[in-house]
Amino acid sequence: xxxxxxxxxxxxxxxxxxxxxxxxxxxxxxxxxxxxxxxxxxxxxxxxxxxxxxxxxxxxxxxxxxxxxxxxxxxxxxxxxxxxxxxxxxxxxxxxxxxxxxxxxxxxxxxxxxxx
Amino acid sequence: xxxxxxxxxxxxxxxxxxxxxxxxxxxxxxxxxxxxxxxxxxxxxxxxxxxxxxxxxxxxxxxxxxxxxxxxxxxxxxxxxxxxxxxxxxxxxxxxxxxxxxxxxxxxxxxxxx
Numbered sequence: 001x002x003x004x005x006x007x008x009x010x011x012x013x014x015x016x017x018x019x020x021x022x023x024x025x026x027x028x029x030x031x032x033x034x035x036x037x038x039x040x041x042x043x044x045x046x047x048x049x050x051x052x053x054x055x056x057x058x059x060x061x062x063x064x065x066x067x068x069x070x071x072x073x074x075x076x077x078x079x080x081x082x083x084x085x086x087x088x089x090x091x092x093x094x095x096x097x098x099x100x101x102x103x104x105x106x107x108x109x110x111x112x113x114x115x116x
Numbered sequence: 117x118x119x120x121x122x123x124x125x126x127x128x129x130x131x132x133x134x135x136x137x138x139x140x141x142x143x144x145x146x147x148x149x150x151x152x153x154x155x156x157x158x159x160x161x162x163x164x165x166x167x168x169x170x171x172x173x174x175x176x177x178x179x180x181x182x183x184x185x186x187x188x189x190x191x192x193x194x195x196x197x198x199x200x201x202x203x204x205x206x207x208x209x210x211x212x213x214x215x216x217x218x219x220x221x222x223x224x225x226x227x228x229x230x
Contacts, residue, residue, distance in 0.1 A: 004159070043206070043220040090159055102148050102210040102217055107159035 002027065004093050004108035012114045018079040021111045023091030025072050031055070031096030032074040033105065034066060037088040046089075049074055050096045078113075086115045118143040120209045122221035130229045135194040137224045139207035142188060149190045150208040151181055154223075160206065166190065177201070202228045 005024045013019050025032050034046040045058040049068035066076040072093075078085055088110045094103035123138040141147060148167045152160040164175025171183040181192045190207060207221040 006159075042222050045218065092160075104150070104162060104165060105160075105218065106162065107152070109157075109159045112157070 004091055004106055006089075006091050006108040006111050008111060009109065010112045010114075012116065013081050014116050015081055015083060017081050018077065019081060019113060021076045021078075021089055021091075021113075023074045023076070023093075023108060025074070025091075025093030026106055029093035029095055029106070030072055031094045031103065032068055032072060033092045033094070034074070034076050035090040035092065036060075037090055037110070038086075043090070046076070081115045083115050086113060088112050118145075118147065118209050118211055118219050120207050120219050120221040122205075122207050122224045124224050125222065126225045126227065128227040128229060129197050131199055132196050135192070135197045135201065135226065137192040137205050137207075137226065139190045139192065139221060140188055141190060141207070141209045143209055143211060145211045148210045149181075149183060150210070151175065151179070151190075151192050152206045152208060154204045154206065156203075163192070163205075197226075197228050199228050199230065202226055 007022045023032055031050045033048040036044050036046055046060055047054055047066050048056040052068045063079045068074045090110045091108045092105035094105050119142045121140045129135055146168055150165045151163040153163050154160045163179050164173045164181055166173045166183045174180045179194045181190050183190050204223045204225050206223050209219050211217045
C-alpha cells in the first residue's frame with residue numbers, strides 16, 4: 001500500500017506571496033492532519049480534516065487554511081507569507097475513527113518551505 | 117492537560133552498544149504513547165505504540181519501550197545500535213480522539229559513533 005505523499009517537496013517563496021501544499025493520504029484513510037515543524041517550536045498541530053470538514057484546529061493565524069476533497073486528498077494554503085513561516089510542513093493520514101484510543105498517524109515526507 | 121518531556125536532547129552511543137532514549141509524560145487520562153523516528157529530510161515513521169495492552173511494546177528495527185505508570189515513563193531501548201539508527205526520535209502522548217490530542221516531545225537526536 002502506498003504511503004502518504006506530499007507535493008512539492010521543496011518550495012522557495014518570497015514574503016507576501018501565498019503557497020499551496022498538497023497531500024495524498026494512504027488509501028482508505030479519511031483523516032488528514034497538517035503539522036508545522038521548526039527547530040525552535042518543534043512539531044505543532046495545524047488542523048485536521050475528516051470527510052471534507054475541518055474537525056480540529058491548532059493555534060495558528062487565519063493565514064493558514066486548508067481543505068479536503070471527496071477523495072480525501074488535502075491541500076493547505078498559507079497566504080501573505082512571513083519569514084517565520086519557513087518550516088517543514090508535514091501531512092499525516094489516519095483512518096479517522098477516533099474514539100478513546102487515537103488513530104495512528106502515518107506521516108508523509110514533508111514539504112520544505114523557505115520564505116525569503 | 118498533557119505533556120511529554122524527552123530528557124535528553126542528544127544521545128551519543130557507539131555502534132553495537134545499547135540505546136536508551138528517555139521519555140516522561142503527564143496526562144490526566146489513560147494515555148496512548150508513541151515513538152516516532154525522523155531521518156534527515158524525511159517524515160516521521162512510527163516505531164511503536166502503547167494503547168493500554170501489554171506494557172512492554174516491541175516495535176520495528178529491534179526497538180522496544182516499556183510503559184511504567186508508576187514512573188510516568190515510556191523509555192525507548194534497543195540492545196545494539198546500528199549506524200542506520202542515527203536520527204531524531206520523538207515521544208508522543210495522546211489523550212485519544214483526533215490529531216489535536218497529540219502532544220509531541222522536543223525530540224532526541226541519536227548519534228551513533230563508529
